[in-house]
Amino acid sequence: MDIASLIGLIGALGMIIGAMITAGGVGPFIDVASILIVFGGTLFAVMYKCTMPVFLRSWGAMAKAFMPKPASQEELIGKMVELSDLARKSGLMALESVEVPDRFFSKGLQMLVDGADEQKMVKQLNEEIKAMKRRHSEVHEAVRGWIDIAPAMGMIGTLIGLVQMLGNMADPKAIGPAMAVALLTTLYGAFIANVLFGPILAKLEGYSAHEALYREMVIAGLRNIARGESGRNVQEQMVAVMPPKLQTKLMAA
Amino acid sequence: MDIASLIGLIGALGMIIGAMITAGGVGPFIDVASILIVFGGTLFAVMYKCTMPVFLRSWGAMAKAFMPKPASQEELIGKMVELSDLARKSGLMALESVEVPDRFFSKGLQMLVDGADEQKMVKQLNEEIKAMKRRHSEVHEAVRGWIDIAPAMGMIGTLIGLVQMLGNMADPKAIGPAMAVALLTTLYGAFIANVLFGPILAKLEGYSAHEALYREMVIAGLRNIARGESGRNVQEQMVAVMPPKLQTKLMAA
Amino acid sequence: MDIASLIGLIGALGMIIGAMITAGGVGPFIDVASILIVFGGTLFAVMYKCTMPVFLRSWGAMAKAFMPKPASQEELIGKMVELSDLARKSGLMALESVEVPDRFFSKGLQMLVDGADEQKMVKQLNEEIKAMKRRHSEVHEAVRGWIDIAPAMGMIGTLIGLVQMLGNMADPKAIGPAMAVALLTTLYGAFIANVLFGPILAKLEGYSAHEALYREMVIAGLRNIARGESGRNVQEQMVAVMPPKLQTKLMAA
């Protein structure tokens, strides 16, 4: 559970709804036709932008931003130290039955046990990381679609409202409310782009970078095991990516 | 048939036309002079931006976004496994009569059969990929022209309308409708840039990246065949670019 | 003669002038003071941005966008094939008196005839390409100056007009026309940036990329001649940068 995502989203929504209530209630800020053109129009335009599988995958990815299971770098280092000591004591074969926390790690380990040479293993695992980044960035493009298109849809909605309003100004009293409704789509567009999808894109990109770094650490660790380095040496090299305080703590352990 | 393109475009258009109908009918949103300056002006400015052949080619490319025939990576892997096994059994000459799904693959295979050395084959095929990317990005530039210039043309049209309106404000009743018409060009500009051409550019760039990746996979596969790798090895290396689930499925096969 | 430039520019201008005429004549859209601040102000600001020689050179470059003499890649390949066959038959010395279509080609050929070693020739010709790109991008910066500064000058002009108008609102009837004039500079700025100079910058960058590619092809061809490759081999390698259809045609010849 990513507590910052939850507090952040609820808090931001709360502030905006609070401002609406202060301004006299949420009612005047809801207009079904406006919601349709901005939310619906953007939804379809994003679908038009992506291929269908990527469009569908993007929803799962965004859901994960609230329930991430980020792989722990500390745990990985601990495991690697354990494995390298085991490999030195009992040979690479002994790693066969070891349980590791994720599929990528397990795949690399299997290659090691199968006797793949280091160069080839590194190359293939790096290919996997590149392919993962490519898949993630396709999803990010879909999320970026919401950020790019929603404000444009909001503007299109407002222009439609304005043109209609300016076309029949017979009743001066109707001008204010008509303009208020016209502005709603711009408001929705700004809300979708900056509050709903903007921050989540940054979060997804952060998780993606974290995952790539984690996998690079797995590769670095496996290389060291392949070379028969001692657990202490493996640890020393892998902690370099951790913040200074954690380094001291980990090295002391 | 790219179902997402079709649903997306029709859906987005539907939402916008729906909003116009809700606002009192599509009629007031159509103005021939405004259409001419935004659609026509942008068309000519894009032509001014590109060379003629690129301008013409861009239309074909956009049509393809609705009817793509994306090369299948799974099928490619299957074919490569088959070919590498065949080459190991019967020699490279046996590949001569094999049918392959696309011109690029067939060209590389021909070079292999003709006895070109690996390095040279790779270099020349990579040149082809680079040349393809260059041709694609010329087309993308043309599409980007619509996205960049249409809003500017919309703004120019609105300014022309405003200047004309402000110049003769004798009849106060005419101000509203005149301004409504002036705003139409801005509406058209936003529509062209964000609904029609914006998403299609992203889609074209996606297809282009997919095609480049496919061709890189062809090269990787041909290199392995040239080296006499077994089908199993070829498969193992090539699946690295596929999503995890597909990998498991393909390797199990 | 670049037909797309001519049709494009005339067409775009026609659309805009047409919209003005529809709006009641071109007259109200012409204001000498506004033209001075936007065209003149931008001209001087661009001069302030560049050095004098680059500023002057940029005009020649833009004129060329209408009268380009793009070097033909097909003709180059034909010439290269001819030269490589000649060199194999009669030695590099025989290339001395051959006529080639451009100065860059001729310079490289001269180096070959003078017995320069391949590495050195490639290095020096690559330096020339880099220097050409540098000179071109200086000119592009000057053109970009128009695109960046003209809208700003337009806005400055409009603000000057608005401040003056708001300062004396004694006569309500004068407000409309005064505001119309104030908006003219914004109109001019958008026109200069998006219709006049925006597309031409893209065209210049395209020609520059084409020229660089052509020169890289010259280098590739000369390397092959230096190595004594046959004309057929030279052709095979050089056509890789051409579109598929042209490849087939050229290879068949």
Place this chain on the structure above:
Amino acid sequence: MDIASLIGLIGALGMIIGAMITAGGVGPFIDVASILIVFGGTLFAVMYKCTMPVFLRSWGAMAKAFMPKPASQEELIGKMVELSDLARKSGLMALESVEVPDRFFSKGLQMLVDGADEQKMVKQLNEEIKAMKRRHSEVHEAVRGWIDIAPAMGMIGTLIGLVQMLGNMADPKAIGPAMAVALLTTLYGAFIANVLFGPILAKLEGYSAHEALYREMVIAGLRNIARGESGRNVQEQMVAVMPPKLQTKLMAA
């Protein structure tokens, strides 16, 4: 104490408050609901964008922009010269008890004393620099969140205010003040993005670059010590990164 940060921030605030006072007092520019939506809303949206630890760390980083302790390059060069002379005279072991100004330097020195080979030391220290840059850029992303989101929140607040105002225009006298309040959020958004957080982000990026450069100098120095270069040689190489005037001064010393 970074005197420029302090003078700059106080001066800029002073100018803005001064303009408010000139315009009739600070009072009308303070509105609690507006402050809540812009400051609060942005705060939560930034939290939603980052992970919690990064969000919390960003505050410490910004505080440091006012109280930086930038490592002195001159002092570092002096120390390196001293150490290299010491190492030549008494061997690397003699460096054990030497005191150095920062943790990174001390870590590298320890590796040297422990007999790590040069290549490995350089690799590991470079890893540390990369990890530091990664941590810093996470924090910068958080700060950039304020710059990106605050103007959007300001616009959302203004739109809420406008919609509410346009919905009830019964009392024409209330329109002016209501619109004034609506504009306040835009004002706050521009203020947060451009005066509070914009400059501080540039400052943090500057310190981060300075720190990375300092650490690269530490590595360069340690390499020279490992190779047994004389103090004079070490100095000559390290001063290359200093401005010309300082170079002359340092070399004369």
Place this chain on the structure above:
Amino acid sequence: MDIASLIGLIGALGMIIGAMITAGGVGPFIDVASILIVFGGTLFAVMYKCTMPVFLRSWGAMAKAFMPKPASQEELIGKMVELSDLARKSGLMALESVEVPDRFFSKGLQMLVDGADEQKMVKQLNEEIKAMKRRHSEVHEAVRGWIDIAPAMGMIGTLIGLVQMLGNMADPKAIGPAMAVALLTTLYGAFIANVLFGPILAKLEGYSAHEALYREMVIAGLRNIARGESGRNVQEQMVAVMPPKLQTKLMAA
């Protein structure tokens, strides 16, 4: 004296002041409070953005844009040819007493005379170029501060003016002039960013690139001297960076 800078700046200022005079005199466009918030506020915010030394240095750099002493590439080539011939005739020692046009050249030459090996000399001089680029780009960041922050300060000033104006609309006659004053800060912001500092940043970046290129040419020349190349060879290689016409002229000499 950079004649383009002077003509450009004076011309652009003249156009703007001319437009003000046409609009009824410069008087209404000057407002001390507005000047303070835009010029003063931006000044302080830029100071807040930079460190103090960089802020101070940026003024000297901008002054130099009007009085540049760009190093002459032609003169450099001439000197290099002379030196290489001298070195071949009388040995590297003979270069000791030679006078060279700039500090960087002289430093490299000194290293050559001192017998530094080529690799080391190149590495150290490249370090100097990198350090120079770093120092220049710090200054450019400061100038960019003006371009980024001034329009924001203008907008903040205008918002302050609008809020104050909307708060007391008792006297309808005061609305126009109050709004005129409010718009002045936006005008100042656009003027500072686009007329004063925008072009000068491009000019500074141009000079910086020119200086870096010049220094790379110095390194290339010195390498050739170290290798004992003849003057003719040195010239041939160095002219590659000059425009075609100058090449012909220089080679003919």
